[in-house]
Amino acid sequence: MNVAQYIRASRTARVSAAVLCTAALAACGGHRAGDAGDARPSAATTSFTEQGVTVTLTVSEWHGSTGTLSAVFAPERKGFHLYSTDLPADGVEGVGRPTAISVSGAVKADGRPAASADVRSITVPGVEAPVPVYPDGPVTLTLPVRADGDGGGDRGGEATVLLGYASCSAQDGCTIPVSGHPVHLNVTADGATFSPR
Template sequence: MSLSTHTRPSRKAPVAAALLTFVSLASLAACGGQPAEGAGDSPPPTTRFTENGVTVTLSVSDWHHSKGTLTAVFTPEAKGFHLYSTDLPATGIEGVGRPTAMAVTGVLRAEGGLTAGADVRSISVPGVDAPVPVYPDGPVTTTLPVRADADGDATVLLGYASCSTEKGCTIPVSDRPVHLRVTGDGPTFAAP
């Protein structure tokens, strides 16, 4: 065999493989022998429905030791529609509007108040003396910290109304139930 056609095996490949194995084992040991948090975790339980002009996507995240966060994203189907503030009274202001709301029953308990990831602005509505608090047009994300008292059934109750200053309002939704089951493995939503 001539030297011009002979290739010498690379010593870099076995060294690289050994180094990769060492780094992987060191990472695993640093995590107490378990894969890093989030590695191989399944996506959070999620469900979705559309009713009266709004699509609601509900999910549970950060579930540890019977505690987690419920997140509801309220998305008006049509452009130019807004949702009302979570702080709006249950019957609206002078009968106008309904609050964006999320509550839990069954084995779940709220561990704090409902918060929204959007700034509130006030609008004037013809025939209503007081300003009406709304979110900007488009989707609004709300979160509610929760805990489970035990394994069993729970219900998330959702409420909202969407309106447009030009096209009017959709029919409000009040206490729309979404069912879930809580076990030692965490919560799962019932089939829609």
């Protein structure tokens, strides 16, 4: 094979490979997630920090009138934990506050929040009953949600996410509890986005 034949053969191989790649993409839907042709909406995200915990909220997997609302509660300092969602509203003998997420308005909860970590019990000086907490560090609550026709969700509308929590450390004590911190959500037929107000 001379040089000219070698170059022609190499070009043919590259063109064939390109054709095969294009065919493979077409067979798999013709584009990657996030390309302009992707029908799936991107996830909406917002965050805030209060009393030593950064909370990151995400609305994802919105299909028709349902989606998933996730909240990551991340203590800023090492060795701090958050309390179980099942903790009483006033804590155990006044200690702790439940990690909480709820929605109202154009979006309703479509189930109970699920936590990414297992609950464990700790003993606190001066408290007789065990206190249920998540392991030190971040914990994620996931809540299935649906657009609510009464709140205007089928035509679009506004919703409010309310978040509550307290973080504590066995060595450094507890931060001031946060109760009912509001985050606003705009709901449309295509999904939900967070409002800056």
